[in-house]
Amino acid sequence: MGRRSWWLMISVGLGILLNPLNSSMVSVAIPELQHAFHLDFTAVSWIIISFYIASAVAQPVMGKASDLFGRRKIFLLGLTTALLASCVAPLSPSFGWLVLFRILQSIGTSMMVAVGMAIVRIHITEKQSTALSVLSIFLSGAAAFGPFMGGILIHGWDWRAIFIVNLPFVAASFLLAWLTIPKDEPVTTMASRMTPRQWMTRMDMTGILLFTTGLVALLIGILAAKSSGNVTPLHVIAFLTGAVLLVAFVRHELKSASPFIPLRTFARYPAMTRVNVEFMLVNVLYYSLFFGLPSYLQTVRHVNEFDTGILMLSLGLCSLAASPFAGRWIEKSGPRPAQFTSAILMTFGSVWIVFLHPSSPVFSVCVALAAFGVSNGLNNVAMQAAMFNSSPKEIIGVASGLFNTSRYIGTILSSLLIGIVMGGKFNFAGFRVLGIILTVIAMTLVWLNRRRRASLIPVSAER
The missing domain is CATH 1.20.1250.20 (MFS general substrate transporter like domains)
Incomplete structure (x- = not known):
C-alpha cells in the first residue's frame, strides 16, 4: 500500500x-x-x-x-x-x-x-x-x-x-x-x-417520514407517561399516533419499489431475520449497561466523571482484546460457539449487576464490565460472520444495511428500557431491576444459541 x-x-x-x-x-x-x-x-x-x-x-x-x-x-x-x-x-x-x-x-x-x-x-x-x-x-x-x-x-x-x-x-x-x-466522477x-420527485421516490422519503415520526411519537407517548408518573389522554394519543404511523410504514414498505427498509427481504430469508433479531437483543443488553452503568456510578455511588471514565475503560479494553481472538476462533469453528459463549458472559455480567450492593467496592463493577466487554468483542465478529453466512450473496449490500439498522434499533430500545425503568431519577433499586431484565434477555439468547448448537457448521463449510 x-x-x-x-x-x-x-x-x-x-x-x-x-x-x-x-x-x-x-x-x-x-x-x-x-x-x-x-x-x-x-x-x-x-x-x-x-x-x-x-x-x-x-x-x-x-x-x-x-x-x-x-x-x-x-x-x-x-x-x-x-x-x-x-x-x-x-x-x-x-x-x-x-x-x-x-x-x-x-x-x-x-x-x-x-x-x-x-x-x-x-x-x-x-x-x-x-x-x-x-x-x-x-x-x-x-x-x-x-x-x-x-x-x-x-x-x-x-x-x-x-x-x-x-x-x-x-x-x-x-x-x-x-x-x-x-474527485468524484461526473454525475451520470x-x-x-x-426530478426532485423522482429523487424523493428513489430515497423513499415517504417511508423515512413514516418511520421517523412514528417511532418518535411512540417513544414520546411512553417516556412522557413514565416521566410524569401518570397516563394522560395526550400520552395515549401520542402512543396511538406512533403505532398507526408505524403500521402505515410497514404497509408502505411492502409496496414500495425502493423501500427504506426492505421488509420483504426478511420474509424471504428467515435465517437472516433470526440473526438480525438476535443482534438487536445483543445491542439492547450491551448499550443498557453502556449507558446505565456510568449513571449508576455517578448518581448512586457518587464517583466523579474522571474515575467513571477510568472504570468504563475496562469495557473497551476487554472488547478490543477479545476481537483478534474471536476472529481466529470463528475462522476455525464458525460463529455459533462464540455467540453461545458471548450469551453466557452477558448472563454472568447481568447477574453480577443484580447482586451488587450499595456497599460493594466500586471497582467490583469491573467484573460486569469485563464480561460485557469480552462478550462485545466476540459478538462484533461472530454476528457479522453469522450475517454473511445467512445472507445470499446477491443481496449482501442490503443485508449489511439491515444489520446496521438492527444495531440502531437495539440501541434505541436500550435507552427506552433505561428511561422506563428509572423514570425521573436514577436509583439503586431501578438499577437492580434493570439487571434482572437484562438477565432475562441474556438467558433468552443462551437458550436460542443452545438450540442451534447441534447444527454447528464451520465458516469455511458454510461458504
Missing part, C-alpha cells in the same frame, strides 16, 4: 470515528446534563435516543445519495455538518436546542460512516482487508475510549467539552480528505435528469 493510500485511509478513519466517539462520550455526561438543564433522567435520555434515530435514518439515506451525487462530496459535506454542530451545540440556550444540534451532529457523522468504507474499497485496490481492518480499529477504538475521554473532559471542564473535542478531528480529516480523496445522465 502506497503512502497516498495510507493518508487516504487516515483521513477517512478520522472522519468515521466521530460517530462512535460522540455516541459513546455522552454516556458519562448524562448526570451533568441533568444538573445543567434541571431535567429528570427520562427527559435527558433523548440526547441518546435522538442521536441513534437520526443515525438509523441518515446512514442508509446518505449511502443512496452518495451513489447519485458522489462519495467525496457527501464525505466533505458530512465533515462540514459535524463541524457546524460541534460549534453551536455548546451555545445551546435550552435542552431542546441541544437535542436539535445533536441530531445535526448525528446526520453529519452518519454521512461519513455511510460512504467511508466505500471510498476505501473503491480507491485502495491492494491489501483491502488490511485497510478495512484499520478502519475497524478507528471505529471500535473510538467507541471503546469514548467514555474515558468524556470522563476526563467533563471532569476538567463541563458537558460542552464533549462537543469542542471534535474540532481537531474534523479539521484534520477535512484537510487530508480534500488532498487525498479523488440518469442522476442528472432526475
Whole structure:
C-alpha cells in the first residue's frame, strides 16, 4: 500500500470515528446534563435516543445519495455538518436546542460512516482487508475510549467539552480528505435528469417520514407517561399516533419499489431475520449497561466523571482484546460457539449487576464490565460472520444495511428500557431491576444459541 493510500485511509478513519466517539462520550455526561438543564433522567435520555434515530435514518439515506451525487462530496459535506454542530451545540440556550444540534451532529457523522468504507474499497485496490481492518480499529477504538475521554473532559471542564473535542478531528480529516480523496466522477445522465420527485421516490422519503415520526411519537407517548408518573389522554394519543404511523410504514414498505427498509427481504430469508433479531437483543443488553452503568456510578455511588471514565475503560479494553481472538476462533469453528459463549458472559455480567450492593467496592463493577466487554468483542465478529453466512450473496449490500439498522434499533430500545425503568431519577433499586431484565434477555439468547448448537457448521463449510 502506497503512502497516498495510507493518508487516504487516515483521513477517512478520522472522519468515521466521530460517530462512535460522540455516541459513546455522552454516556458519562448524562448526570451533568441533568444538573445543567434541571431535567429528570427520562427527559435527558433523548440526547441518546435522538442521536441513534437520526443515525438509523441518515446512514442508509446518505449511502443512496452518495451513489447519485458522489462519495467525496457527501464525505466533505458530512465533515462540514459535524463541524457546524460541534460549534453551536455548546451555545445551546435550552435542552431542546441541544437535542436539535445533536441530531445535526448525528446526520453529519452518519454521512461519513455511510460512504467511508466505500471510498476505501473503491480507491485502495491492494491489501483491502488490511485497510478495512484499520478502519475497524478507528471505529471500535473510538467507541471503546469514548467514555474515558468524556470522563476526563467533563471532569476538567463541563458537558460542552464533549462537543469542542471534535474540532481537531474534523479539521484534520477535512484537510487530508480534500488532498487525498479523488474527485468524484461526473454525475451520470440518469442522476442528472432526475426530478426532485423522482429523487424523493428513489430515497423513499415517504417511508423515512413514516418511520421517523412514528417511532418518535411512540417513544414520546411512553417516556412522557413514565416521566410524569401518570397516563394522560395526550400520552395515549401520542402512543396511538406512533403505532398507526408505524403500521402505515410497514404497509408502505411492502409496496414500495425502493423501500427504506426492505421488509420483504426478511420474509424471504428467515435465517437472516433470526440473526438480525438476535443482534438487536445483543445491542439492547450491551448499550443498557453502556449507558446505565456510568449513571449508576455517578448518581448512586457518587464517583466523579474522571474515575467513571477510568472504570468504563475496562469495557473497551476487554472488547478490543477479545476481537483478534474471536476472529481466529470463528475462522476455525464458525460463529455459533462464540455467540453461545458471548450469551453466557452477558448472563454472568447481568447477574453480577443484580447482586451488587450499595456497599460493594466500586471497582467490583469491573467484573460486569469485563464480561460485557469480552462478550462485545466476540459478538462484533461472530454476528457479522453469522450475517454473511445467512445472507445470499446477491443481496449482501442490503443485508449489511439491515444489520446496521438492527444495531440502531437495539440501541434505541436500550435507552427506552433505561428511561422506563428509572423514570425521573436514577436509583439503586431501578438499577437492580434493570439487571434482572437484562438477565432475562441474556438467558433468552443462551437458550436460542443452545438450540442451534447441534447444527454447528464451520465458516469455511458454510461458504
